[in-house]
Amino acid sequence: MPTNPLARLMKRSPLKYLQEHMRIVLQCAREVPALFEAVLAGDQGRVEAVKEKIFDLEAQADTIKNELRAGLPKSLFMPVDRRDLLDILQMQDSIADTAQDIAGLLVERPMEVPGNLEEPLRSLVERCVDVCEQSLRVIEELDELLEMGFRGREANQVEAMLGELNRIEDETDRLGLELTRRLFAEEDNMNPVSVVMWYRVIEWIGDLADFAEKVGDRLRLLIAR
């Protein structure tokens, strides 16, 4: 129990927690390509192993999330709105949750990959992880934003990074559509349940990028005011 008024005045910066959380979340998302490689190789053992890794990282991220929430009483005065902060945290967490969902499904329901889906699947997954990478890059700028009071050159720079984030996310949307088109063409040669499941997996892969973009969108609000 810190007794000194100055020590009690300054709490650990919630922005630091946010960055720590996002780093773990990104590690989690980075496992997704490995997961699909294992699926493509038909190596169910490896799929299982990657899934374990993802579940483990997701649990770590949850711990940080809970710590941050627990240490955020209403009496805290912060340079950013409490609501915005919690929203960003929520979006980051959704990325890890989505990765977890994908891994869980692929373990529980081993799926075959039609040949002409392989390449577009790879590029979609890669690109979606890129969006997450960019989103962490933006989150890493929070220190600098704090130093600058969320204004000035630094804010402009982050604005530019957010523009890039939106651009990559748009790309994933197109890649997702392309993959859906290929899947549609294959529908008649596949088990109907597999088709439904593939649609769902494609949607979830896209969600990785969607949530990563939303992290950026929420962060934009911090600079806006």
Place this chain on the structure above:
Amino acid sequence: MEIITQYGDVFIVIAIIFGLFMTWGIGANDVANAMGTSVGSGAITVTTAVIVAAIFEFAGAFLAGGHVTSTIRKGIIDPAPIVDNPEILVFGMLASLLAAGIWLMVASARGWPVSTTHSIVGAIVGFAMAGIGINAVQWNKIAQIVASWVVSPALGGFIAFMLMLSIRRLILNSEHPFESAKRWGPAYVFMVGFIICLVTMFKGLKHLKLEMSVGMSVVSAVVLGLVVAGIGWALIQRVRVDAGADKDFHFASVEKVFTPMMLFTACAMAFAHGSNDVANGIGPLAAVLSIVSSGGEVVQKSDLPIWVLVVGGVGIVVGLATMGYRVMRTIGTRITELTPSRGYCATLAAATTVVLASRTGLPVSTTHIAVGAVIGVGLARGIGAIDLRVIGSIIVSWLVTLPVGGILAALFFFTLKGMFS
């Protein structure tokens, strides 16, 4: 009257002991609060802080501690009703010292954010009301003092806020922040020396028989400012870009420029604290001394003997050496959210406010002003998270300290009175 002549030496010895006890307590607990922002930002080590504090607390007490001392000594109580019973004032001052000292010990052990200043002022008012009468308290002076307790943290916060904005504009938001920091750094160091020196020496240092006109004070402040700016410049020149750290945090090298600058604000803060808080311990001592040495003259015209200021300075340094450094180490490890640039703003703002108050003879709380200054930096969106509950606990500590100090002092007053008469 006879009591004074009979027990005069005893009173002086007791007063010195109580005064040392009080200043020891200030050195043990309060100094750490003053230096907390410097140590916490990692700009200076605990060892450096202790050395800086020892030297500059003493200097502050010695050079600029006179005004507040005289307020505590003769500004709060109107001695007119007790000209015929000077011993009452002696008992009262001794009781106040003891009350404040004990209350501080209890409060620090419990970890309450209690101010030494509030304790002693509350104690003196309490004794005066109980021992002499409600009218013996100079209520308009008290009103001024209490107002300063509210205004000073706000002023500290405001100055810190403005400093923060200027650093952002001139340094952080420039095209080459590191070069800008090196360019403007000496100017910011100049400001530290100039402000502290100007406020301290404005129109001279009376107790050192150093008369100065306004112009002379300004000139000497400029000279001192330039000297420290020169030293600052030399230190800043040695700072190199740390490319590795910059990759992680773009402003890492810029912050490194502020590190040597913090050394100067730490000195300023110790000086400011010495100039204000030492009076809490030696004000009552000085009062007792002048009554006894004048043979029972309550209306205190005599000057403050310099050795009394020295006693205060010694008490603080001893407190620092015995316990203060440990408290400082604890605080240093807890306040890590302040970067050197923020620490600079908060510390300079607090030091300026405290020295200004000292100069006007207002006893203020250094700790509360430091809290105000940090909040000022926070308002400039400069700190990750500030827990505003501290403000509530500070207000509660006011509401408790004043009456408790007063009641304790009244109690001790009647005890002492009973013992000696």
